[in-house]
Amino acid sequence: xxxxxxxxxxxxxxxxxxxxxxxxxxxxxxxxxxxxxxxxxxxxxxxxxxxxxxxxxxxxxxxxxxxxxxxxxxxxxxxxxxxxxxxxxxxxxxxxxxxxxxxxxxxxxxxxxxxxxxxxxxxxxxxxxxxxxxxxxxxxxxxxxxxxxxxxxxxxxxxxxxx
Amino acid sequence: xxxxxxxxxxxxxxxxxxxxxxxxxxxxxxxxxxxxxxxxxxxxxxxxxxxxxxxxxxxxxxxxxxxxxxxxxxxxxxxxxxxxxxxxxxxxxxxxxxxxxxxxxxxxxxxxxxxxxxxxxxxxxxxxxxxxxxxxxxxxxxxxxxxxxxxxxxxxxxxxxxxxxxxxxxxxxxxxxxxxxxxxxxxxxxxxxxxxxxxxxxxxxxxxxxxxxxxxxxxxxxxxxxxxxxxxxxxxxxxxxxxxxxxxxxxxxxxxxxxxxxxxxxxxxxxxxxxxxxxxxxxxxxxxxxxxxxxxxxxxxxxxxxxxxxxxxxxxxxxxxxxxxxxxxxxxxxxxxxxxxxxxxxxxxxxxxxxxxxxxxxxxxxxxxxxxxxxxxxxxxxxxxxxxxxxxxxxxxxxxxxxxxxxxxxxxxxxxxxxxxxxxxxxxxxxxxxxxxxxxxxxxxxxxxxxxxxxxxxxxxxxxxxxxxxxxxxxxxxxxxxxxxxxxxxxxxxxxxxxxxxxxxxxxxxxxxxxxxxxxxxxxxxxxxxxxxxxxxxxxxxxxxxxxxxxxxxxxxxxxxxxxxxxxxxxxxxxxxxxxxxxxxxxx
Numbered sequence: 001x002x003x004x005x006x007x008x009x010x011x012x013x014x015x016x017x018x019x020x021x022x023x024x025x026x027x028x029x030x031x032x033x034x035x036x037x038x039x040x041x042x043x044x045x046x047x048x049x050x051x052x053x054x055x056x057x058x059x060x061x062x063x064x065x066x067x068x069x070x071x072x073x074x075x076x077x078x079x080x081x082x083x084x085x086x087x088x089x090x091x092x093x094x095x096x097x098x099x100x101x102x103x104x105x106x107x108x109x110x111x112x113x114x115x116x117x118x119x120x121x122x123x124x125x126x127x128x129x130x131x132x133x134x135x136x137x138x139x140x141x142x143x144x145x146x147x148x149x150x151x152x153x154x155x156x157x158x159x160x161x162x163x
Numbered sequence: 164x165x166x167x168x169x170x171x172x173x174x175x176x177x178x179x180x181x182x183x184x185x186x187x188x189x190x191x192x193x194x195x196x197x198x199x200x201x202x203x204x205x206x207x208x209x210x211x212x213x214x215x216x217x218x219x220x221x222x223x224x225x226x227x228x229x230x231x232x233x234x235x236x237x238x239x240x241x242x243x244x245x246x247x248x249x250x251x252x253x254x255x256x257x258x259x260x261x262x263x264x265x266x267x268x269x270x271x272x273x274x275x276x277x278x279x280x281x282x283x284x285x286x287x288x289x290x291x292x293x294x295x296x297x298x299x300x301x302x303x304x305x306x307x308x309x310x311x312x313x314x315x316x317x318x319x320x321x322x323x324x325x326x327x328x329x330x331x332x333x334x335x336x337x338x339x340x341x342x343x344x345x346x347x348x349x350x351x352x353x354x355x356x357x358x359x360x361x362x363x364x365x366x367x368x369x370x371x372x373x374x375x376x377x378x379x380x381x382x383x384x385x386x387x388x389x390x391x392x393x394x395x396x397x398x399x400x401x402x403x404x405x406x407x408x409x410x411x412x413x414x415x416x417x418x419x420x421x422x423x424x425x426x427x428x429x430x431x432x433x434x435x436x437x438x439x440x441x442x443x444x445x446x447x448x449x450x451x452x453x454x455x456x457x458x459x460x461x462x463x464x465x466x467x468x469x470x471x472x473x474x475x476x477x478x479x480x481x482x483x484x485x486x487x488x489x490x491x492x493x494x495x496x497x498x499x500x501x502x503x504x505x506x507x508x509x510x511x512x513x514x515x516x517x518x519x520x521x522x523x524x525x526x527x528x529x530x531x532x533x534x535x536x537x538x539x540x541x542x543x544x545x546x547x548x549x550x551x552x553x554x555x556x557x558x559x560x561x562x563x564x565x566x567x568x569x570x571x572x573x574x575x576x577x578x579x580x581x582x583x584x585x586x587x588x589x590x591x592x593x594x595x596x597x598x599x600x601x602x603x604x605x606x607x608x609x610x611x612x613x614x615x616x617x618x619x620x621x622x623x624x625x626x627x628x629x630x631x632x633x634x635x636x637x638x639x640x641x642x643x644x645x646x647x648x649x650x651x652x653x654x655x656x657x658x659x660x661x662x663x664x665x666x667x668x669x670x671x672x673x674x675x676x677x678x679x680x681x682x683x684x685x686x687x688x689x690x691x692x693x694x695x696x697x698x699x700x701x702x703x704x705x706x707x708x709x710x711x712x713x714x715x716x717x718x719x720x721x722x723x724x725x726x727x728x729x730x731x732x733x734x735x736x737x738x739x740x741x742x743x744x745x746x747x748x749x750x751x
Contacts, residue, residue: 010353013302014290025295055481062478068299068319071353163352 002031002051004076004083004153005060006161010069011037011044018067019046028052028060032085032128032150043071043163047152049128071163080156086123087131088113089138090145093120097142108134119144127151174340177306178207181270181337184313187345190214190241192232192605194225198245199285200272203337208243217605217634220626222249224598226256227624230265230327231595231602234585235560237390239320240267240602246274247285250331251292255592257327258296262589263411264388266325268316275335276304289331298326306339311346318349323356324476325388360473360492360500368446368471368488369504375444375469376516377523378404381427383456384411384588385449385474386494387581392416394498395448401505402512405524407435409450411588414578419557424524425533428456429725430570433532434524436723436731440466441523447472449494452484453589460484462730473497532723532736533574542691544568544643544715547698548575551613551641554698559583559611562599564620565591567649570721572615594623600638601630611702613639618668619648628681631708639701640710642674645717653720678710689714 009015016035023030031049038045050060057075064073076083089110093101098120105112105122108130114121124134128151135146155161175183181204185193194217197205208216219225222244229240240260244253250271260267274283290302299319301312309332316328372378380399386392386408392415399406399422406416407427416423425432427439439445439457445468450456457463460483470486472479473494480489490497535545548571551559561576562585563569569586578584585603587595600614614621621642631638651666675685684707688697694713701709722737 014294017291018294021294055485059478059482066476066478068351068354 001053001057002049003057004081004151005048005050005064005073006076006153007046007048007064007073008038008043008071008161008163009046009067010071011042012069015044015069016046018069019048019064022063022067023050026059026063028056032148034150034152040163045161047150049151072161074155074161076153076155079159081153081159082156083127083151083153084125085128085131085151086125086149087134088147089122089124089135089143090119091122091138092118092142092144094118101142104134104137108137110134174342176203176207177309177332177337177339177341178203180306180309180341180343181313181332182207182211183343184310184345185241186211186213188239188313188317190239192217192229193241193243194219194229194232194602195243196222196225196245196249198249198272200246200274200334201243201249201337203334204243204270204272204332216243217601218630219598220629221624222252223256223594224601224624224627224630226253226267226269227259227592227595227598228602228605229267229269230256230260231562231585231599232606233260233265233267234599235582235603235606237582238266239317240265242267242269244269244271245285246272246289247287249285250287250289254292254296257293257329259587259590259592259595260327261296261298263384263587264325265327266320267327268313268320269327269329271329271331272337273302273331273333276333277335279333289329293329296327297329300329300331302331303333303336306336306341309336309341310344314346315349315351319354323354324385324479356475357477357491358493358496360490360497362500364488364490365497365500366504368490369501369508371444371469371471371488372402372446373508373510373512375404376513377441377443377520378402378446378512379438379442379444380404380406380446380448381409381439381450382406382412382415382448383409383450386412386415387449389449389475389494390581391449391495391498392581394495394502397502398498398505401502403517404512405438405521407431407439409456409588410573410586412450413573413584414581417579418577419579424528426573427731429458430574430721430723431725433530433723433734433736434527436725436734437527438524440730440732443468445470447486448498449474451479451482454483457484457731458725458733459728459730462733465730530736532734535719535737537691538716539691542688542694542713542715544571544645544713544719545575546691547641547643547694547713547715548572548615550695550698551615552576554695554702555611555613559613560585560600560603560607562586562596562603562612562614564596564614564616564623565593566617566620567645567653567719567721568615568617568620568643570650571643593620596620597624597627597631597638597640600640601627601634601636604636604638605634611639612637613641615641615643617649618642618644618646618671625677628678628683628708628710632681632683635706636708637704637706638708642710642712643715644671644674644712645715645719646671647717649719650721656720657726674710674712678708683708683710685710685712687712687714
């Protein structure tokens, strides 16, 4: 099952490679991994999307906690949470496609952020599955380029991950 | 402190700061090898006399010796190596210590800060190379961070589940000047090991233990590392339950005690493995249910039992085998608490159930799985270990390398004390034996130290004969020389239809002459009748390094054996007449 794991770690050189190395050394899946400093510049917040049986997820959480640089780990799937991902898609926009692309972008609440003679660049945020759905709604031949950030997640309401 | 080290400003060099840090940590030995990137450090080392530097002949041996020093004393072992090849040579030693959770600080030199990333001479990304095999590592980028980093390194290495920590220090940083201020304590928000176990869980565990009909206590390296042997003996005695130790846990419970059922696992005793399999309540202490210990986890779990698991590392719990009562905490603290609860408890173990259980165990014991056929013409390796145990009165530090000799040493030397059996259980590193013996002998100069080894393993760090000469280490090498990589040969015999691919050791040196060339004593022993006398002669030479070359049976195998992927109760027995009853077909 897919899990979104959030963690806070010391914002130090090499910290990211410790997490990435742990996943490869123990043969855990990484679907996506995002990281950036928090409002406290000494801390980085990381969101890892992974999948595995309950036993594997339990081990992942324990192994992450064991890393000396990791301050806190939270499995967002243990409670209600919100997931958001940003995607930029460059699509063909010639002739009739210009109107089609605009319309489909509107349906998914995307924004066209760059316009060129033959293409649009559409910005879209949402859950991973919404972004997947958008790509599926497009004909493959019109997609020129996609870039996704990987998911960021946060707990709903009072669930707070903070030092 | 030594005022001559103080510069006009009151500041001292990074190299001098490193020395002061090691003094603050009461380090007695640093095992190392100099080189370009650590020249400033070695210059500062030259000017101090608070600890002794042991110059090895290969960096791998420096790390192994520091590791053994830590295993024997419980203190943090310290090694010092230069950048590049010095650092990579240390990696096998670091990985060995990591697998067995040994507290160690390895200081490695690094090329100057400005040269990092430039593919400089003797540059290697040591932090990157060692990341998967250290508890933690640091690259110091500012001389003002040296003291706090080394303090952290010692703290991390020795607390929680111990492990090696690498501190990589660029050469320019060791020349830069700074004030020396050693922190008294360490506070790390990201690292707070648990010590005390959950009292509710401990109560629950005691209750379950007292209700057991077929209990078993299984302890590992964590019990030894956690210095909880006394607490375990107290607990086991109060309950009267059988105890088994893992390879890493030998000596955690006295092997000569009647409640001890021997080592378990791939080459464990019939009684230990069967009791593990058939118990209804299992207390696991500082042990991790690894593949060499419980064999196939599915087979192990096919029998229902309640498992209580005490470990300082939460990630060791429910990793290979799901447990019912996890207790995260320091084993010594948790066992003490259990002992207190037991003392206050009116309920006693079920005497009738225990009588039946012990009678079953004694039945397994009567098979005498750890026996061999003595020969009058050829030396049996097991016999050498039995005599070694007798001659040293069971009180020596025994280091071993890896292979058949390691298993025979583990099976036939009865360890009554913890920290006496020093071997590479996790990584299985051939070549550790001799440097391990060096670390033990330095830790306890008057003690008897024997390195049980094979002709394959000993040649992997044979250059250390020179170090032993320089530092007058009166180690006794017990070479069980069967002219084969014995464990490889054994598997080839069992699982590869006797195709002995590259497992024959040809062109062996004359070990006696080799030892003598270093100024040591060499002995060849070829007849069973000479074994005991030779051992007595060797151990009587209290100030001599003696290299004993025992020519042993080439075809002897290690029994019992749980084949890879099999269950604990599916063992192959050796010479026992009943073996067919228990032995399944041999398969890989």
